[in-house]
Structure formats: structure tokens, C-alpha cells
Amino acid sequence: MSKTEQKRDVFFAIADPSRRKLIRILADADELPLHEITAKFEMGRTAVSKHLTILKEADLVRNRKIGRETRYQLNPGPLEEVKDWLAYYEKFWIERAAILKNILED
Amino acid sequence: MSKTEQKRDVFFAIADPSRRKLIRILADADELPLHEITAKFEMGRTAVSKHLTILKEADLVRNRKIGRETRYQLNPGPLEEVKDWLAYYEKFWIERAAILKNILED
DNA sequence: AGATTATGACACCATTTGGTACCATATCAT
DNA sequence: ATGATATGGTACCAAATGGTGTCATAATCT
Numbered sequence: 001m002s003k004t005e006q007k008r009d010v011f012f013a014i015a016d017p018s019r020r021k022l023i024r025i026l027a028d029a030d031e032l033p034l035h036e037i038t039a040k041f042e043m044g045r046t047a048v049s050k051h052l053t054i055l056k057e058a059d060l061v062r063n064r065k066i067g068r069e070t071r072y073q074l075n076p077g078p079l080e081e082v083k084d085w086l087a088y089y090e091k092f093w094i095e096r097a098a099i100l101k102n103i104l105e106d
Numbered sequence: 107m108s109k110t111e112q113k114r115d116v117f118f119a120i121a122d123p124s125r126r127k128l129i130r131i132l133a134d135a136d137e138l139p140l141h142e143i144t145a146k147f148e149m150g151r152t153a154v155s156k157h158l159t160i161l162k163e164a165d166l167v168r169n170r171k172i173g174r175e176t177r178y179q180l181n182p183g184p185l186e187e188v189k190d191w192l193a194y195y196e197k198f199w200i201e202r203a204a205i206l207k208n209i210l211e212d
Numbered sequence: 213a214g215a216t217t218a219t220g221a222c223a224c225c226a227t228t229t230g231g232t233a234c235c236a237t238a239t240c241a242t
Numbered sequence: 243a244t245g246a247t248a249t250g251g252t253a254c255c256a257a258a259t260g261g262t263g264t265c266a267t268a269a270t271c272t
Binding site for chain 1: 115117118120121123126129130133180182183185186188189191192194195196198199
């Protein structure tokens with residue numbers, strides 16, 4: 001009945017290469033219907049649709065019906081969670097880079 | 107025989123919450139042996155070890171044997187790939203935030 | 213030496229993942 | 243009205259994932 005409206009982890013959503021490709025395509029195209037998106041992949045429509053569903057569950061994608069087609073759009077907001085997570089570790093690799101630089105300067 | 111030396115995607119490696127917890131623990135502790143790490147989790151040693159193997163395959167973790175224990179250390183470098191990936195989309199949510207800000211200012 | 217500890221290496225298992233094919237339904241074109 | 247197109251939904255499947263338990267081995271302690 002209802003969509004079950006599952007909540008998906010953004011880290012899981014971006015783990016798959018096909019889904020990252022989807023994100024990129026949508027970022028560059030603003031809004032696209034499923035059949036056009038499918039044309040850019042090797043896999044079938046059902047598989048693409050499933051990936052889009054997962055992205056939607058992570059709220060990385062929004063969609064609306066226009067006539068018989070469903071158009072998808074990127075919603076990059078949730079990527080900020082990834083950025084925030086990364087921020088904690090940034091200092092580590094910056095420190096390491098600095099240390100390495102110092103070593104190389106000898 | 108040989109380690110099979112599998113190459114793992116960093117996006118896959120960070121997709122699992124337990125592995126993100128591992129990364130955090132190692133970031134805060136510098137170097138830890140497996141049994142001490144395991145003590146911080148609900149799951150068994152074997153499972154923790156498997157997660158560490160995956161992190162190692164993504165080169166997010168290095169390890170060395172000291173006596174009978176294997177000590178693990180974080181190697182944050184590969185996280186830069188994630189940062190670079192994110193950089194492409196950052197503008198989108200910054201633009202959106204700016205648009206939203208403009209709307210709110212009316 | 214003998215017991216304990218730390219780990220690696222497997223075999224095993226339930227569930228999830230990523231894909232397919234197929235059927236039903238709604239919309240559009242002629 | 244008929245046919246083609248676009249999508250949703252379901253059933254199905256092989257492989258991967260995330261766990262477990264068990265056994266073997268190496269290192270440490272008394």
C-alpha cells in the first residue's frame with residue numbers, strides 16, 4: 001500500500017558506483033525522466049529505477065510526475081552529512097601532509 | 107597463499123556504520139590492537155577483524171604485528187577521494203542555500 | 213612445560229544487494 | 243479506438259554482506 005517510506009543512510013546511498021553516476025548525471029542535467037536516464041546505463045530500466053528509489057530514500061533525489069513520465073532531480077543537501085563527517089578527519093591528513101612535507105624538506 | 111590483496115572502494119568502506127565507528131576509534135587512539143578494539147563493539151572478534159580487513163583493503167588502515175598482537179592504525183589519506191568527489195557538488199547546495207537565504211530576506 | 217592470550221583462517225548461515233523478466237496501468241500519438 | 247510509450251510493481255535469482263562458531267598456531271606468563 002503506502003510506500004513504506006524507508007529511511008536510507010546517505011553513506012550507503014553513495015557507496016554504489018552506479019548511484020554516484022546517477023548523482024552526477026542529475027547534477028549536470030537538472031531534471032530528467034527515467035527513460036532518458038536509463039539510456040545512459042548498460043542495465044535495464046528496473047535496475048535504474050531501484051537505484052533512484054534508494055537515492056530518494058536518502059533524500060538525495062526528488063521526483064515528480066509529468067504526464068506519463070517521472071522526472072528526477074538531484075537534492076544535494078544530504079551530502080552535507082558526508083562533508084561534516086569528513087571534516088573531523090581532514091585535520092589528520094592535513095597534518096600528515098605537513099609532516100611529510102617537513103621530511104621532504106630535509 | 108598470497109593475501110589476494112583485494113582493492114576496495116573507499117566509498118564502500120565507509121558505507122557501514124561499524125566501519126565508520128572503527129575509523130573514529132582509530133582516529134582518537136592512534137594505534138590499537140584488535141582485542142582492545144573488539145572490546146568497544148557488541149559483535150565478536152572475527153567480525154571486527156573482517157571490518158578491519160575491508161578498511162585495510164581500502165588503505166584506510168595499516169597494521170603491524172607487535173608480539174602476539176596486531177595493532178591497527180588509521181590512514182586517513184584515501185578519505186581525500188571522498189572529499190574531492192564531494193567538492194563537485196558543494197556548489198549546488200551552497201547555491202541552494204544562497205537562494206533560500208534570498209527568499210527569506212524578502 | 214603448561215596454561216592463557218591474541219590472532220588468523222575457515223566453514224557456515226541468514227539477509228541484503230543488484231540485477232533480470234514479466235505483467236498491469238496510465239498517458240500520448242494517429 | 244488502437245497502438246506505442248513510460249512507469250510501477252512484483253516475483254525471482256545469484257552473489258555479496260555481515261555476522262557466527264570452531265580450530266590451529268604463535269607469543270606470553272607462571
